Amino acid sequence: MSSINPVYLLPAALSARAKQIGQDFVGSLTLGAGQFCTNPGLVFALAGPDLDVFLESATDALETCPSTPMLTPNIHQAYEKGVRALGGLNGVKTVARGRLSDGPNRGQGTLFAIEAREFIADERFSHEVFGSSSLVVRCPDEKTLFSVSEKLKGQLTATLQMEPKDEVLAHRLLPILERRTGRILVNGWPTGVEVCHAMVHGGPFPATSDARSTSVGTLAIRRFLRPVCYQDFPQTLLPEELRQGSDSTLPKLLNGARTR
Helix, strand or coil: CCCCCEEEECHHHHHHHHHHHHHHHHHHHCHHHHCCCCCCCEEEEECCHHHHHHHHHHHHHHHCCECEECCCHHHHHHHHHHHHHHHCCCCCEEEEECECCCCCCEECCEEEEEEHHHHHHCHHHHCCCCCCEEEEEEECCHHHHHHHHHCCCCEEEEEEECCHHHHHHHHHHHHHHHCCEEEEEECCCCCCCCCCCCCCCCCCCCCCCCCCCCCCCHHHHHHHCCCCCCCCCCHHHCCHHHCCCCCCCCCEEECCEEEC
């Protein structure tokens, strides 16, 4: 399965807090050597001075961030291969790399940037590099921002960094993101997964094989259940929880009405 978890840096948010967003982004990018399936591997933003401030802040944070061990030598080798392949594509600029530390299998964080027209022209930019690698896509205008968003395949997450002034733009983006992601965040980071009733850790293919299920949160139990119908059974053969007068506290439907 694969997900690059796009992050949208909307204009008012960049204007208000580009430096802080850059620092927080690197914290999410390098968490666990980037080995979270919700790692922010793609960033969309409108080109301009505020995006430059974000890139400068992210560069400062990443270049002082030590490389940390990846889980296995094979994962590390695949990461380095993916970074070299992405960095060699047409139009890609390497913005920053993390501080290389001593020790084996160290995943060195990498930040790339590209113009939207190159991103649209080559689907390889949408391929996941599993690890602390991310690609910033510079969009010249809002129309292009929508075009690159329509190009996305299924994702686990999408994140909106926004301020109240960005709500009109966010409202226009939501129909695109709702069709492509399992979890949409505002002013958070996708690696912050909380195990709770509302959490969804899934999404359309290729993020998962079945967009109707989740692997985190209370609904995850459905991945491990299979419905069985007991038709015209005597009470003595029914599972105890389904018998009339059962003391079970499990929620049930009786003739369509929810009961306990």
